[in-house]
Amino acid sequence: MADKNGIPFRTQPSYALVYAGLLPKLQDVAKQYGYALAVHGSMATDLDLVAAPWTEDACDAETLVNALAEIVGAEPNYAGLKNPGAKPHGRLVWTLLFNVLEYGGWGVTGPYIDLSVMPRTSFQSLPSEDA
Numbered sequence: 335m336a337d338k339n340g341i342p343f344r345t346q347p348s349y350a351l352v353y354a355g356l357l358p359k360l361q362d363v364a365k366q367y368g369y370a371l372a373v374h375g376s377m378a379t380d381l382d383l384v385a386a387p388w389t390e391d392a393c394d395a396e397t398l399v400n401a402l403a404e405i406v407g408a409e410p411n412y413a414g415l416k417n418p419g420a421k422p423h424g425r426l427v428w429t430l431l432f433n434v435l436e437y438g439g440w441g442v443t444g445p446y447i448d449l450s451v452m453p454r455t456s457f458q459s460l461p462s463e464d465a
Contacts, residue, residue, distance in 0.1 A: 349445040353381040356406065363401050368392030369451075381447045387454045395451040399428050402449065407433040424453035 357373065360383070364371035368389035375382030385398060392398075395418070396410075403410050408430035410417050418426040430447040 348378060349381075350377040352445050353377045356381070359405055360402055363405060364398065367398045367401055369398055374450075375448075381445070383447060383449050385449065385451045387452060390457065392454055394454070395426050398451060399430075399449065402447070403428075403430050406430060406445075406447065408447070418451075421450065426451050426453075 354377065361371045364385055365388075368387060368391055369385045370388040371383055371385050373382065374384050385395075399410050399418075410428055410430065412431060415429050415431075417428045419428075421427055428447075428449045428451075430449060432445045432447075
């Protein structure tokens with residue numbers, strides 16, 4: 335069995351420990367910007383994250399992405415990537431390649447984050463029981 339690039343899984347390096355080590359820092363930064371950050375994948379090849387606005391003063395998606403990208407040396411607007419991409423329910427997605435700023439990046443053979451950011455919406459109260 336191979337990944338989407340044709341690389342057999344058995345020969346592909348695992349960055350799971352790298353991702354696990356970075357996760358607390360990424361979550362702390364997301365929290366500072368008003369977001370909850372959760373893993374939604376196996377971490378076998380990439381780090382799939384979902385950011386959900388959690389506070390009323392959560393920043394815009396681009397500000398959050400830039401803050402998270404800085405931690406791993408990524409450039410959100412790196413040439414060749416279609417960032418952000420649009421997904422169902424207003425979700426925006428970015429691919430963040432590690433160390434692009436310092437070393438030119440490893441491309442898709444190195445560690446990377448697939449980050450989904452849910453949109454901010456205005457608060458709506460629940461309907462009353464009398465309604």
